[in-house]
Amino acid sequence: MGKVVLVTGAARHLGGRFVRRIQRDPEVERVVAVDAVDPAHQLGAAEFVRADIRRPEIAKVLAEHDVDTVVHLDVTGTALGGGGRTSVKETNVIGTMQLLGACQKSPRISRLVIKSSTSVYGSAPRDPAVFTETTPAKSLPSGGFAKDAVEVEGYVRGFARRRPDVAVCVLRFANILGPRIDSPLAEYLALPVLPTVLGYDPRLQFVHEDDVIDVLRLAAHEPRRATQNSGTFNVAGDGVLLLSQCARRLGRPTVPVLLPAVTWVGTALRTVGITDFAPEQIRLLTHGRVVSTVQTREVLGFSPRYSTAETFADFARGRGPGLLPPEMLAGAVDRLAGRLTPAAAAPEAAAPEAAAPDAADSPVAPVHRVHPVHDGV
Amino acid sequence: MADAKVIPFDDDRSRARRRPGRADGEAAAVRALPGPQHGPEEPEGRREARDGLPGSGGGREAGAGAGAGAEPEAPVVVDAGPGGAAEEGAGGGGWERRLAGGLAFLRRRITGDYEVDEFGYDEELTDQVLMSLLRPLYEKYFRVEVKGVENIPADGGALIVANHSGTVPLDGLMMQVAVHDHHPAGRHLRLLAADLVFVLPIVNELARKAGHTLACAEDAERLLRAGEIVGVMPEGFKGIGKPFGERYKLQRFGRGGFVSTALRAGVPIVPCSIVGAEEIYPMIGNARTLARVLGFPYFPLTPTFPWLGPLGALPLPTKWTIQFGEPIPTDSYAPEAAEDPMLMFNLTDQVREQIQHTLYKLLVQRRSVFF
Numbered sequence: 001m002g003k004v005v006l007v008t009g010a011a012r013h014l015g016g017r018f019v020r021r022i023q024r025d026p027e028v029e030r031v032v033a034v035d036a037v038d039p040a041h042q043l044g045a046a047e048f049v050r051a052d053i054r055r056p057e058i059a060k061v062l063a064e065h066d067v068d069t070v071v072h073l074d075v076t077g078t079a080l081g082g083g084g085r086t087s088v089k090e091t092n093v094i095g096t097m098q099l100l101g102a103c104q105k106s107p108r109i110s111r112l113v114i115k116s117s118t119s120v121y122g123s124a125p126r127d128p129a130v131f132t133e134t135t136p137a138k139s140l141p142s143g144g145f146a147k148d149a150v151e152v153e154g155y156v157r158g159f160a161r162r163r164p165d166v167a168v169c170v171l172r173f174a175n176i177l178g179p180r181i182d183s184p185l186a187e188y189l190a191l192p193v194l195p196t197v198l199g200y201d202p203r204l205q206f207v208h209e210d211d212v213i214d215v216l217r218l219a220a221h222e223p224r225r226a227t228q229n230s231g232t233f234n235v236a237g238d239g240v241l242l243l244s245q246c247a248r249r250l251g252r253p254t255v256p257v258l259l260p261a262v263t264w265v266g267t268a269l270r271t272v273g274i275t276d277f278a279p280e281q282i283r284l285l286t287h288g289r290v291v292s293t294v295q296t297r298e299v300l301g302f303s304p305r306y307s308t309a310e311t312f313a314d315f316a317r318g319r320g321p322g323l324l325p326p327e328m329l330a331g332a333v334d335r336l337a338g339r340l341t342p343a344a345a346a347p348e349a350a351a352p353e354a355a356a357p358d359a360a361d362s363p364v365a366p367v368h369r370v371h372p373v374h375d376g377v
Numbered sequence: 378m379a380d381a382k383v384i385p386f387d388d389d390r391s392r393a394r395r396r397p398g399r400a401d402g403e404a405a406a407v408r409a410l411p412g413p414q415h416g417p418e419e420p421e422g423r424r425e426a427r428d429g430l431p432g433s434g435g436g437r438e439a440g441a442g443a444g445a446g447a448e449p450e451a452p453v454v455v456d457a458g459p460g461g462a463a464e465e466g467a468g469g470g471g472w473e474r475r476l477a478g479g480l481a482f483l484r485r486r487i488t489g490d491y492e493v494d495e496f497g498y499d500e501e502l503t504d505q506v507l508m509s510l511l512r513p514l515y516e517k518y519f520r521v522e523v524k525g526v527e528n529i530p531a532d533g534g535a536l537i538v539a540n541h542s543g544t545v546p547l548d549g550l551m552m553q554v555a556v557h558d559h560h561p562a563g564r565h566l567r568l569l570a571a572d573l574v575f576v577l578p579i580v581n582e583l584a585r586k587a588g589h590t591l592a593c594a595e596d597a598e599r600l601l602r603a604g605e606i607v608g609v610m611p612e613g614f615k616g617i618g619k620p621f622g623e624r625y626k627l628q629r630f631g632r633g634g635f636v637s638t639a640l641r642a643g644v645p646i647v648p649c650s651i652v653g654a655e656e657i658y659p660m661i662g663n664a665r666t667l668a669r670v671l672g673f674p675y676f677p678l679t680p681t682f683p684w685l686g687p688l689g690a691l692p693l694p695t696k697w698t699i700q701f702g703e704p705i706p707t708d709s710y711a712p713e714a715a716e717d718p719m720l721m722f723n724l725t726d727q728v729r730e731q732i733q734h735t736l737y738k739l740l741v742q743r744r745s746v747f748f
Contacts, residue, residue, distance in 0.1 A: 126591065128593050128595040129590045129596050130495050197578070199579035201585070239495075246489070248486075249488070249490075290495045330484050330488050333484040337477060337480040
């Protein structure tokens with residue numbers, strides 16, 4: 001007998017993609033998609049149930065459809081189609097409580113997957129450089145989505161204690177980026193000029209939405225041989241990008257602003273409605289955050305296909321060129337090189353990629369990685 | 378200035394004599410480097426731009442270069458790129474080659490096409506720019522003499538434990554240049570820095586890019602397990618902010634956490650003694666109230682600072698010696714030994730004693746503070 005998977009937050013882009021993907025898996029018999037609003041996208045053969053997870057009706061949905069696997073994706077930072085921070089917080093926290101309550105009542109439930117975020121670690125200057133799943137947060141997030149995620153994880157831990165027979169998997173995702181993702185960070189990176197915090201260059205990690213779908217599927221099914229898919233796992237692409245690097249790869253100029261002024265600018269932008277520049281977002285863009293993915297690799301058995309840099313390149317392709325496209329700057333340097341060094345110009349102009357390693361005397365970082373020259377937006 | 382030469386030895390001289398065999402052995406291992414002996418007046422101009430790096434003043438200039446904007450970096454890079462190239466490819470080609478190298482570097486920087494590790498260490502920027510900025514200070518101003526650099530293993534992790542002094546943590550930076558420039562295997566030193574460094578704007582950004590990270594057991598162990606050379610100054614603020622009268626007297630070595638970290642990672646401990654850094658800013662007073670207001674652990678008063686304004690913030694051009702001692706192996710201990718407090722205290726004392734003895738020995742050999 002196949003599995004019945006219930007997916008919350010199906011009206012969102014990520015939820016919709018996951019619903020469409022998981023119904024193609026052979027071991028899945030039926031998929032029940034749940035959200036409080038009708039989705040704008042197709043859900044394939046999945047059965048859509050319009051239900052608000054903040055209400056006890058969700059228990060009825062679980063019982064009616066004989067659900068045995070719950071994938072809870074409705075823990076998000078932004079509201080879908082209006083609704084302020086209060087309703088988002090309610091959906092995150094009260095919704096999770098109701099859903100967990102319903103799961104606890106249901107005897108059929110055998111597996112629960114929760115989408116969380118690495119923002120539960122907070123971000124502070126006194127934190128270690130790399131967070132593992134067991135690192136305690138030095139400064140717990142004081143509000144916003146990060147605090148919701150901390151509270152959600154607390155309730156999930158309680159549930160796991162009360163129902164030891166249910167396999168619970170908490171996936172802490174780094175910032176999810178992709179060509180179609182709408183997140184506060186993606187909105188921030190879409191600004192024509194990026195305000196940054198003066199004197200800080202945060203380290204950022206991204207995870208590609210394709211990898212998110214893959215790891216969610218891995219967690220929703222039976223564990224593969226020699227792996228274990230219950231527990232808490234950090235999911236992030238390999239490598240690290242600095243915010244300044246991101247800005248240069250996007251070709252967007254940055255405006256360093258003093259930290260107190262950033263808070264003020266953030267409030268102003270939020271009021272105007274250009275971006276949701278939440279305080280936790282400012283902390284992330286000040287101190288950065290890097291997580292270790294060793295557990296995900298070794299215990300869960302998942303290696304992301306996209307590194308942080310590749311995820312970002314894919315994201316950058318989906319956006320228009322910035323005010324200072326990297327290819328234009330690179331061209332300008334090449335022209336300058338041609339004018340200053342006529343002798344060296346010939347190989348450089350012919351193959352700038354190949355010329356770099358022998359021109360520079362240090363072991364050069366892979367040049368091929370993100371050269372928007374051949375990306376051709 | 379005459380009194381600066383006189384170091385109160387008292388009991389220490391006898392202690393240093395008591396172990397002649399060891400002193401000889403170390404002296405044999407000493408490799409004097411043909412350090413450039415230029416007068417201190419030469420690099421006056423460049424020093425201005427750089428000596429404030431770990432503080433607040435001059436760091437701004439470098440910060441703008443390494444910082445967020447794409448354009449502000451250009452002048453720094455064009456200035457420093459060929460400098461960095463000159464170090465390594467001196468024999469290879471002419472100025473055209475160097476210019477091409479500098480332009481290739483510039484091209485990578487402005488398009489963001491370089492890599493940093495998970496600690497934010499930007500190897501390319503460190504090699505080409507930051508080290509080139511520190512090198513004049515290292516070679517011309519403090520005329521650092523490095524001894525025993527071969528005691529640092531050529532591969533695998535090692536924990537370098539050094540004394541800390543000088544009011545401003547220039548000694549750590551000089552140690553980094555010493556390892557970078559003189560180690561035959563071209564190793565990079567990853568320093569563990571106080572949390573204050575990562576709170577201050579600009580300073581934290583530069584520190585991360587230069588490969589420094591927060592002094593905590595997690596970060597240290599992660600670096601050591603990755604086979605990096607990690608530098609730590611366990612005296613911390615007690616060492617760097619001690620009054621001038623207590624110079625070259627090692628303070629308490631924290632709680633000895635560095636030993637258990639080295640033990641858990643199974644890497645050798647390399648003691649390192651730095652002579653000369655104590656006299657760069659002779660701290661004769663400490664404005665405690667001001668320090669508390671600013672949130673610093675101390676606010677130094679030296680004979681020149683803050684009375685002479687920014688001019689008083691110039692370090693005195695002392696002559697430095699950095700001696701890396703014999704490594705202390707830790708791989709013979711069982712993993713649970715890291716939990717044994719008695720062993721930790723003993724090893725901590727052993728490292729501390731070795732650094733202290735080498736300090737006294739180097740002080741006896743030193744002809745003068747400035748030459």
